Amino acid sequence: xxxxxxxxxxxxxxxxxxxxxxxxxxxxxxxxxxxxxxxxxxxxxxxxxxxxxxxxxxxxxxxxxxxxxxxxxxxxxxxxxxxxxxxxxxxxxxxxxxxx
Numbered sequence: 001x002x003x004x005x006x007x008x009x010x011x012x013x014x015x016x017x018x019x020x021x022x023x024x025x026x027x028x029x030x031x032x033x034x035x036x037x038x039x040x041x042x043x044x045x046x047x048x049x050x051x052x053x054x055x056x057x058x059x060x061x062x063x064x065x066x067x068x069x070x071x072x073x074x075x076x077x078x079x080x081x082x083x084x085x086x087x088x089x090x091x092x093x094x095x096x097x098x099x100x
Contacts, residue, residue, distance in 0.1 A: 017087075024083040032075035041073060 010029045047054035069085040
């Protein structure tokens with residue numbers, strides 16, 4: 001197991017509006033994701049862990065795609081996930097007013 005990062009583990013969350021999209025970024029300062037593994041992390045049942053089924057990230061990606069969004073990952077001084085979701089005006093009852 002890798003030594004903890006200097007100053008302790010950190011997780012940062014940020015969100016910003018970009019036109020009709022919201023972009024959510026989740027970043028940590030851990031060891032990151034190995035370059036050889038990064039292209040496969042959204043594949044169902046792919047895992048590098050001894051426990052777990054490799055379904056967490058693929059399920060997250062599928063749910064985000066069902067909302068017409070995207071998720072991507074990078075690894076540089078920790079892992080970073082970026083989620084982009086379209087904004088929709090609603091009536092408060094869950095009705096999508098942008099389709100009227």
